[in-house]
């Protein structure tokens with residue numbers, strides 16, 4: 223809880239600059255480990271949508287290195303966080319992708335700034351995953 227409050231204060235106090243869009247103490251390396259463990263089977267180890275299970279899925283897992291490109295060059299933080307933790311309404315209408323909110327519930331809470339500059343609460347592992355995904359975005 224203290225970590226969460228500290229994260230929120232840090233986020234609120236940070237001026238709006240591109241680097242402040244994301245959590246202060248996100249760990250992309252750890253996010254990469256979570257990705258390899260929980261996500262690569264469908265999205266592929268480089269997140270390009272070519273995991274070993276991709277072919278059996280309908281719809282297909284998207285190429286997650288092109289999230290920014292598909293959103294006019296801005297990484298869609300809020301959409302991605304909500305898709306992973308299951309708050310995105312699309313999930314309740316049926317998707318082959320599991321919901322990870324429950325899995326990461328035990329982890330300490332964390333906050334990340336959305337592209338609109340608002341803090342959004344989720345868990346530490348989701349913040350780390352987002353940091354890793356942001357790092358693997360391609361530019362064209």
Ligand code: HEC
Pocket residue numbers: 256257260261262263264265275279280281282283284286301302305306312313316317318319320322351
């Ligand atoms: C069982 C296969 C499977 C696993 C495992 C899986 N996904 Fe997905 N994912 C999908 C499919 C299929 C879609 C496209 C349909 C949808 O959005 O529900 C998707 C969609 C997404 C999207 C939405 C992309 C967009 O265009 O907004 C994100 C973000 C995402 N996945 C991230 C992850 C992360 C991070 C993990 C690991 C924590 C993960 N996925 C694990 C199959 C999977």
